[in-house]
Amino acid sequence: MNFGSFLITSRKAVNLTQEQIAPLVNISRSTISKLERDEMTLKAEDLIRWLQVVQSKTRMSSNTTPLEAGISLIHGVDIVALSQMLTNLVGGVIYFMGGR
Template sequence: MQYGSHLKKLRLIRGFSQEEMGEEMHMPRSTISKIENNKMELKLSDAIRWGQVTNAPEALAAMLCGVDIASLTKLLTMLVGGIIRWI
């Protein structure tokens, strides 16, 4: 499975450039680019760090488990909306 585009989205949502992400991850910007373009695999320890840096460990965990993040987000939004209407 290729995770690059998902990792890039997490980085962009956090508002980091590749350079800033590299600084946070203690990696060169070029390594961030390679990971996001699926030219280099991300080690599990780095994946965990990516989730911490982007403040989205649950999204990263879902992605690593093969869960479609967009579907999960939609489901959770509907669930929370239903609970709020119920209250």
């Protein structure tokens, strides 16, 4: 699975450069560059550290934390599609209950 664009987006969301995030996740800057360009495979423990750093540096406006977003990404879940389906389901249940 390619995580490069996710890594770039999450890093930039907390205003960190590759040089700044490298020591925080215990990965060299050159390795981060390769990961972001999908030239290397990301190890699970590195992803977890990355997401923990991002989560500690941000206050998300939504209810989804970077760690949850990362786990969803690993499992191939589209968070937007899932939230839309749940919204439709809840709306349908409310409509059904109100119609009786």
